[in-house]
Amino acid sequence: MQSSDLDPRRPVDATIDSPAREGLTGTAPADLYGAPERDEITVAPDGRPTAEQPAWRQDFPIDWPQDQYVERRDFMKFLVLVSGAFGVGQLWIVMQSWWRSRRAAFPARRIASLDEIPIGGTLAFTYPTDVDANVLVRVSADLLVAYSQKCTHLSCAVVPKPDQGVLHCPCHEGLFDLRSGNPIAGPPRRPLPRIVLQIRGRDVYPTAVEHRTT
Secondary structure, eight states, X not given: OOXXXXXXXXXXXXXXXXXXXXXXXXXXXXXXXXXXXXXXXOBOTTOOOGGGSOHHHHXXXXXXXHHHHHHHHHHHHHHHHHHHHHHHHHHHHHHHHHHHHHHSBOOOOOOEEGGXXXXXXXXXXXXXXXXXXXXXXXXXXXXXXXXXXBOTTTOOBOEEETTXXXXXXXXXXXXXXXXXXXXXXXXXXXXXXXXXXXXXXXEEEEXXXXXXXX
């Protein structure tokens, strides 16, 4: 045996089916195994053959294709997790919308007569429970609007200003359009919940709460 055969730093064939490595797995012949997968071959980052690598790199080989394979696999796992989270989020939004639509219908309850509300007049009332504060505004002879008084920013009580055509949140100077309830200034980004009204004879009844996102 030559002294070079005992040198632990001598180049080693990376494949497992070469005659040089026959016997490392017992007495199995070299042609027993098929060609190795690309991801199982040790390749230095600079691409040079093993014989041209410095001694320290031969002692600490880098599985470059394997490393890339692991990175791709981790990236795919990340994509699957993100896609799953996105899908769950969308399902949650759909379920919330369905639940709100089921919850929004409440028994009608008379709150006032049209004769009690002049044009430009306002009326505070609670609906559907005694702790849900709302405000009604008679914009014109034929138009009544009603909204929750809780600002959609931080739940401060909004104040109707019919002469200016707005509902004003004094906490952070938020403004909502009187006819639509949509935010037009300040921090609020969502419209006020609308109270659906019905006129029965001369009486005004709230019949539902309409939660909106736009």
